[in-house]
Amino acid sequence: MIIRLNDLTKIYNSQRILDHLNLSFTDEAPCCLMGPSGSGKTTLLRILLGLERPDGGSYSITGENGSDLTGSVRFAAVFQEDRLCEAFTPVENIQMVTGRALSGERIRGELSRLLPPECFDRPVWTMSGGMKRRTAICRAVLARSQALLMDEPFTGLDEYNRRLAIRYIREKAAGRLLILTTHQEEDVELIGGRLVRL
Numbered sequence: 001m002i003i004r005l006n007d008l009t010k011i012y013n014s015q016r017i018l019d020h021l022n023l024s025f026t027d028e029a030p031c032c033l034m035g036p037s038g039s040g041k042t043t044l045l046r047i048l049l050g051l052e053r054p055d056g057g058s059y060s061i062t063g064e065n066g067s068d069l070t071g072s073v074r075f076a077a078v079f080q081e082d083r084l085c086e087a088f089t090p091v092e093n094i095q096m097v098t099g100r101a102l103s104g105e106r107i108r109g110e111l112s113r114l115l116p117p118e119c120f121d122r123p124v125w126t127m128s129g130g131m132k133r134r135t136a137i138c139r140a141v142l143a144r145s146q147a148l149l150m151d152e153p154f155t156g157l158d159e160y161n162r163r164l165a166i167r168y169i170r171e172k173a174a175g176r177l178l179i180l181t182t183h184q185e186e187d188v189e190l191i192g193g194r195l196v197r198l
């Protein structure tokens with residue numbers, strides 16, 4: 001799968017945030033999107049998710065056999081905010097996106113890659129910021145999707161957990177298109193990715 005941006009432009013308050021952007025993202029390796037704060041990384045991900053409309057240009061998504069997949073690709077995302085249901089447990093938050101596709105046992109097995117078992121069944125509001133972040137990552141990778149968009153997924157993670165999360169994402173995103181924004185160049189190598197600068 002390949003996502004191509006064709007002169008993609010986004011304007012907020014007469015300011016050109018994305019200005020005739022031409023880039024491509026493939027599923028051959030994770031794409032690490034880097035750029036200064038305010039350069040439009042989140043805006044670009046929101047456009048791909050259909051949450052914003054471009055003011056100019058377009059993007060297309062093409063499948064392996066050349067088929068046009070624009071508009072029909074299933075995305076999963078980690079937003080800058082965790083967007084978890086705070087009154088529910090990590091297991092329940094994940095069940096909300098997986099439905100019956102995964103058993104509780106399987107979800108617990110996946111969570112144990114990133115979190116200690118004592119957090120699995122307590123409300124998210126009782127958890128630390130880093131624990132919430134890891135739950136949001138786990139939820140995104142377990143949702144049925146062909147493409148994963150992650151906006152600064154490692155925010156709030158200590159070094160040990162950041163490396164754990166990178167290894168987990170790298171493994172789980174295999175075969176899917178992954179675009180991940182980061183401010184740390186080191187992440188590109190750790191995740192085995194391709195650096196794309198905005």
Ligand SMILES: Nc1ncnc2c1ncn2[C@@H]1O[C@H](COP(=O)(O)OP(=O)(O)OP(=O)(O)O)[C@@H](O)[C@H]1O
Pocket residue numbers: 012013017035036037038039040041042043044
């Ligand atoms: N809904 C909006 N209305 C007006 N301006 C917006 C809106 N969303 C984003 N912007 C502006 O667009 C610019 C790009 O924002 P964006 O969040 O895409 O940057 P970013 O590269 O993700 O930054 P960071 O690395 O700090 O997360 C910023 O100047 C921001 O203020």
